[in-house]
Amino acid sequence: MIDKAALEPIPGFPEWSPQEQVAWQGMFDAIRSGFERFGFRPIETPAVERNVILTAKQSGDTTREIYQLGRLNAEEGEADERDFSLHFDLTVPLARYVAQRAGEIAFPFRRYQMQPVWRGERPSAQQGRFRQFYQCDIDIIGDGALAPHYDAEIPAVIQRVFQDLAVGDFRIRINNRKIMSGFFAANGIAPDEVAGLMRSIDKIEKQGVDQFRKEMAGRSATVEQTESILAFFQFRGSLAETLAMLKGTAEKFGHAELNQGVAELTETVTLAENFGLTDERFAIDLGIARGLTYYTGTVYETTLLDAPHLGSVCSGGRYDDLAGHFTNRKLPGVGISIGLTRLFTGLVQMGRIKTDRDTIAPVLVARPLAEETHRYARLAQRLRDAGIATELYLEDKKLGKQFQYASRRGFRVAVIVHMDEIANGTVTLKNLASATQETVTEADFVAAVQKMLAETA
Amino acid sequence: MIDKAALEPIPGFPEWSPQEQVAWQGMFDAIRSGFERFGFRPIETPAVERNVILTAKQSGDTTREIYQLGRLNAEEGEADERDFSLHFDLTVPLARYVAQRAGEIAFPFRRYQMQPVWRGERPSAQQGRFRQFYQCDIDIIGDGALAPHYDAEIPAVIQRVFQDLAVGDFRIRINNRKIMSGFFAANGIAPDEVAGLMRSIDKIEKQGVDQFRKEMAGRSATVEQTESILAFFQFRGSLAETLAMLKGTAEKFGHAELNQGVAELTETVTLAENFGLTDERFAIDLGIARGLTYYTGTVYETTLLDAPHLGSVCSGGRYDDLAGHFTNRKLPGVGISIGLTRLFTGLVQMGRIKTDRDTIAPVLVARPLAEETHRYARLAQRLRDAGIATELYLEDKKLGKQFQYASRRGFRVAVIVHMDEIANGTVTLKNLASATQETVTEADFVAAVQKMLAETA
Structure with missing residues (x-):
């Protein structure tokens, strides 16, 4: 050493x-x-x-x-x-x-x-x-x-x-x-x-x-x-x-x-x-x-x-x-x-440099169900293919910890697909600045993320 | 030396x-x-x-x-x-x-x-x-x-x-x-x-x-x-x-x-x-x-x-x-x-690197009338303020030479305001790839340049 x-x-x-x-x-x-x-x-x-x-x-x-x-x-x-x-x-x-x-x-x-x-x-x-x-x-x-x-x-x-x-x-x-x-x-x-x-x-x-x-x-x-x-x-x-x-x-x-x-x-x-x-x-x-x-x-x-x-x-x-x-x-x-x-x-x-952003990507795809990793990978990939810088959370941590991670690092939007969303074919988007959220159809979710990003810019 | x-x-x-x-x-x-x-x-x-x-x-x-x-x-x-x-x-x-x-x-x-x-x-x-x-x-x-x-x-x-x-x-x-x-x-x-x-x-x-x-x-x-x-x-x-x-x-x-x-x-x-x-x-x-x-x-x-x-x-x-x-x-x-x-x-x-673009900016504002330089400066500035990378031609050369310069360097759009355009309050945009052109009102010209750039992308 x-x-x-x-x-x-x-x-x-x-x-x-x-x-x-x-x-x-x-x-x-x-x-x-x-x-x-x-x-x-x-x-x-x-x-x-x-x-x-x-x-x-x-x-x-x-x-x-x-x-x-x-x-x-x-x-x-x-x-x-x-x-x-x-x-x-x-x-x-x-x-x-x-x-x-x-x-x-x-x-x-x-x-x-x-x-x-x-x-x-x-x-x-x-x-x-x-x-x-x-x-x-x-x-x-x-x-x-x-x-x-x-x-x-x-x-x-x-x-x-x-x-x-x-x-x-x-x-x-x-x-x-x-x-x-x-x-x-x-x-x-x-x-x-x-x-x-x-x-x-x-x-x-x-x-x-x-x-x-x-x-x-x-x-x-x-x-x-x-x-x-x-x-x-x-x-x-x-x-x-x-x-x-x-x-x-x-x-x-x-x-x-x-x-x-x-x-x-x-x-x-x-x-x-x-x-x-x-x-x-x-x-x-x-x-x-x-x-x-x-x-x-x-x-x-x-x-x-x-x-x-x-x-x-x-x-x-x-x-x-x-x-x-x-x-x-x-x-x-x-x-x-x-x-x-x-x-x-x-x-x-002078303390004038803001260091509250600990990420370049604005979007985090959460991973509430480890067994659905393939699904989350496909969702993350759809965002990336649309030009949206996206991190997929891959650690084995509880959803609460994942939100904490997203807020602390300065992500702007979290994408959540839990059991309800899977059953309904939907995606929940969480606006991390306002702590509001909305649920959209899986087909529309890329456009919805783009819209939420534009609103929080 | x-x-x-x-x-x-x-x-x-x-x-x-x-x-x-x-x-x-x-x-x-x-x-x-x-x-x-x-x-x-x-x-x-x-x-x-x-x-x-x-x-x-x-x-x-x-x-x-x-x-x-x-x-x-x-x-x-x-x-x-x-x-x-x-x-x-x-x-x-x-x-x-x-x-x-x-x-x-x-x-x-x-x-x-x-x-x-x-x-x-x-x-x-x-x-x-x-x-x-x-x-x-x-x-x-x-x-x-x-x-x-x-x-x-x-x-x-x-x-x-x-x-x-x-x-x-x-x-x-x-x-x-x-x-x-x-x-x-x-x-x-x-x-x-x-x-x-x-x-x-x-x-x-x-x-x-x-x-x-x-x-x-x-x-x-x-x-x-x-x-x-x-x-x-x-x-x-x-x-x-x-x-x-x-x-x-x-x-x-x-x-x-x-x-x-x-x-x-x-x-x-x-x-x-x-x-x-x-x-x-x-x-x-x-x-x-x-x-x-x-x-x-x-x-x-x-x-x-x-x-x-x-x-x-x-x-x-x-x-x-x-x-x-x-x-x-x-x-x-x-x-x-x-x-x-x-x-x-x-x-x-392998000859696989294209070197036909001799500019980063896609738009050239031409300068057909030297005495109208202030006008051209304002036009160029409007494009830049809209986020469009723009070069203003500032050499004392004939308009033909200016077009030659624009084509050779790989600009995509030339902006021309000659005597007619000044009289009519218009701007002529030349699409340098297709050699077509259109004349728009001065008020609309930034949007028209954006549209032409999107078409030639």
């Missing part, structure tokens, strides 16, 4: 209980179905890539987090697979996939990809750091160019997915990187000062406006610069109000990049409104920067209103070139990523 | 083209849906387990195929994860999962698990050997005991899944290990001779009966033993005929284990018939042995009638104890596994 300690969970490699897994599967399916609803199609890449692919764009610090393959108990000189490592995100594999298969891909390529990735981090579920975690990504990749319209569909996908995830109210925030850099340039801020300045702006909410003014003075910014930046980034308004303010700001400065950013954001937001986005869930947030070196235009973040500590649960943006290290083709794109493991873990910690 | 060779596929780590992936996803979903139809529920375990877990039952030869984690560019003395390795099947992780979580699992535990596994094999797609491949497993695990009825549901699951996979005619074959060992014992064959004898029996079909008789003589078997074994394993008949023959054989020998095996198989087959199995797809094959040390009762194999070279595409059986190395609880079970990667690759090689 193995040491008990060996059965402990491995830190950083999350695993769900059977009840949690039902909830996880529901969320996973909701995301996938939302992606497919918008015409995205799946790809899957192997868990490993060549090291030269994974490290093409990474610095030494990042590559230390990469898990390399080796062989347990390899004999000396035996071939192994040290040239391969587990992927640490889905963007590098996508870039390799598209570069490798450009000939067989029809562009624009709308793909989704929902797979685990691996990183050698110091694990902390509290801080949302894992060594294995799922990413759920969509991207639309153009060949040479990608029209700006695509940027407007992304918030509609996010809205659909988070509505279906049913994790409470959320807010999708959008910005355009060109507005930020154009505005800074128009205000005489040098490009190398932008990163530090963004950090100061991020802290305004916590540290207050006066602290920001002090920091700006320390940077030898003029009062005019400081107040212009403050007014801009402190602006809070509806979509229409913010677009109007941006129009005025662009006209005031007459700066080319700022103008372009405002034009792009205006077009994107207006088209997004036609995809069903409104002020209720959608806002312009001029402070969103995201990865400063990767994104070049539109950027997105998504927050859960009653779980702000989780940070952005769905982020992304527009980039100029997906796979510059792997191909000469220019492949611009726009995409987002949902960190499902982090989101799910956060919801578990 | 990276060396072109780095973009080559990695041998043994299969990856599908976008078109193949659509077909793969369809098969994956069919298997999952079949499993759920019978009340199986998902679990997922991390890609890695502790080495002590993975090697608890394995001999040195097998452990050399295990992929151990390391760190690329680890600094000396830095913590790494060499105590963990990628799982090589889903049975060991299941055993660990159930042993670890016995307290939170309600038994009998019906779980499915569909994940990649990794083995350091010499890759050969031709021979179905991969270094990463999917296993799709179901098991029903009992706590202490598991009624024999469960064995009868498994062939019904296989039948449902392979019908839905639509990979041609198939045959599910069943046997009971107790019949085989009871019959050998009753015929005076020593247990240590069984393995060699089974190999000789397996070769009868290829090498003929005379060669078998020669080998038996070489083993100093009597003519009576040889002819008794031949008659038994050469028997071919319907379910009813085989059960009748087995009844006679059991009565003739009066051997306890043989009797028990025949009784179990008879009960299992009879109940399976009530789950919808018939001679058409279901047969008793007394020659099936499967893993001699693991399975203890019922065993299953499944072959595709027009792809016999793929061997058994779905196999499994009944075992006495799932997790004897990890817990004192006795956990008997019954289960099967589908090697989806091997099956899919075999079908690709």
